[in-house]
Amino acid sequence: MIKKTILPILISVLGISQELHAQQYRPEAPIVKESLLFEEKEGILAVEAEHFFQQSLTDIRKWYIYSQEQQPKLEPDIDGFHGNQASRNGYIELLPDSRENHDDKLVQEENFTNSPGAMAVLHYKVKINTPGRYYVWVRAFSTGTEDNGLHVGFDTTWPEHGQRMQWCEGKNNWTWGSRQRTKEEHCGIAKEIYLDIDEAGVHDIQFSMREDGFEFDKFILTQDIDYIPHGVGPETQVAAGTLPPAFPVVGPQIAAPAGRIAVVADGNSPDPDDLGGTAVSIALLRAAGLEDRLVHYSHSCDLERGDRISARAEKERHTLMQVACDITARRWGGFDALTFFDALWQEEETISDLAEAINQSSAEDPLWIIEAGEPDIIGKALEASQPDKRPYVRVITHHPANDDAGDFYSWQQILDFGVSEIRIPDQNTLLKVDLPLWDWARDHPDPRIQWVWLMGKAAEIDDVVKFQKGKWDCSDAGMILYWITGATDGGLSMGTVEDVKYLLTQYVQAHPEGEK
Structure with missing residues (x-):
């Protein structure tokens, strides 16, 4: 009798648990209580955007909380997740986002309103100790031309100098701004966004929609007209109540398989994408702490020049690669014992070095070869290697354009050596992206990350092919990302720029340049 009742009880409990979980996850709901009171001290106040105690006038648009663990599935939402560099790993976005750029249809009082306090109002309870004029700074993330406007007020009043906050600079990155848009200056005038709070005590600081799709991380009130925030800004001070914990960081986990890794790239062929791919690959291996597992790296593996690239341009590519x-390798460190070979100009040495890496392979210490170019060098090294070592070689590939481009070996001939083929999806899908999606690297304060961006930019301005214009392409580095996160045991088979960004920025933050 007891056994017969267990299953229905379990089903009932599981059903209740799932229902409760669904009820608990409400990304538009406040995560702080109204009793939480933020405090201004010595003329400055800082508050996380996601710490609103209420939002009102939300019939048409609402603010939604984003974190790596929980991301609202609301359409349309044109851009992706941008929480990796947000303060306390979370932010809010005004959704739905139906107008990102000027060409998208403008619908007054739906995806745009010039009336402050009319739509999607956020409320923050603060204690002001020092009355006076407070200049307002907001940390925002904008990807287009029509997702970069906001209004600010307090205690249900919306003064003229709190209206039309505007961002033009710092696209595709978290950017502090404090400019007011005018008819004459659409990108805004500095030092014109402020609130005159004449009485000490508790006040309701409010922000309201101007343009949907606005992404909001944090705000600051300061009495210093010349104040400029940096990074994620100052810490929040609390007069009453308790701050919730920061959202957890959930980035790619390093879980490389047993064995060593070798990379064979081209770069001297017409497509210049290996410039960015190489820089990202080397940086990722260092960031993952796996630089000592890299036993071979060669570039310019296209052994027969075609007529799509001139002899002079190809020579330049060898130098650039x-x-x-x-x-x-020098800037990121950790590769002093490794020689980076030019496969065409140092063909014999390249083949010998890769063959030696193959000969060191075993069941416990296999060699994973990244095919980031034509397969000929891999084929020649396999032919020069010991046959009994070849079964311990795994070749990772993501695109038939490489597999089928050999002048001396077909892909089937590579497989006939007895190696294992590890095929993952085309990495161009998520890693060949519009150039602005790498602005975070261009604008990053660490020169190592700026250098990586520069290599991808060099490929974008290359004049041999046209299909890289406007793109930042590190698609071959997706195979490195796959390997360092587990390869065949759960590795990221479709890595993203956000994954790359997370690993590189976490590393440079923990290891400042020049650190021994």
Whole structure:
């Protein structure tokens, strides 16, 4: 009798648990109580955007909380998740986002309102100790031309100098702004966004929609007209109540399989994408702490020049690829014992080095070869290697354009050596992206990350092919990302720029340049 009742009880409990979980996850709901009171001290106040105690006038648009663990599934939402560099790992976005750029249809009082306090109002309870004029700074993330406007007020009043906050600079990055848009200056005038709070005590600081799709991380009130925030800004001070914990950081986890890794890239062929791919690959291995597992790296593996690239341009590419290898390795560190070979100009040495890495392979210590170019060098090294070592070689590939481009070996001939083929999806899908999605690297304060961006930019301005214009392409580095996160045991088969960004920025934050 007891056994017969257990299953229905379990089903009932599980059903209740799932229902409760669904009820608990409400990304538009406040995560703080109204009793939480933020405090201004010595003329400055800082508050996380997601710490609103209430939002009102939300029939048409609402603010939604984003974190790595929980991301609202609301359409349309044109851009992606941007929480990796947000303060306390979370932010809010005004959704739905139906107008990102000027060409998208403008619908007054739906996806745009110039009336402050009319739509999607956020409320923050603060204690002001020092009355006076407070200049307002907001940390925002904008990807287009029509997701970068906001209004600010307090205690249900919306003064003229709290209206039309505007961002033009710092696209695709978290950017502090405090400018007021005018008819004459659409990108805003500095030092014109402020609130005159004449009485000490508790006040309700409010922000309201101007443009949907606005992404909001944090705000600051300061009495210093010349104040400029940096990074994530100052810490929040609390007069009453308790701050919730920061959202957890959930980035790619390093879980590389047993064995060593070798990379064979081209770069001297018409497509210049290996410049960015090489810089990202080397930086990722260092960031993952796996630089000592890299036993071979060669570039310019296209052994027969075609008519799509001139002899002079190809010679330039050899130089650029060597620069991408050597300088990235030196700046990021950890590769002093490794020689980066030019596969065409040092063909014999390259084949010998890769064959030796193959000969060191075993069941416990396999060799994973990243095929980031034509397969000929891999084929020649396999032919020069010991046959009994070849079964311990795994070749990772993501695109038939590499597999089928050999002048001396077909892909089937590579497989006929007895190696294992590890095929993952085309990495161009998520890693060949619009150039602005890498602005975070261009604008990053660490020169190592700026250098990585520079290599991808060099490929974008290359004049041999046209299909890289406006793109930042590190698609071949997706195979490195796959390997360092587990390869065949759960590795990221479709890595993103956000994954790369997380690993590189976490590393440089923990290891400042020049650290021994």
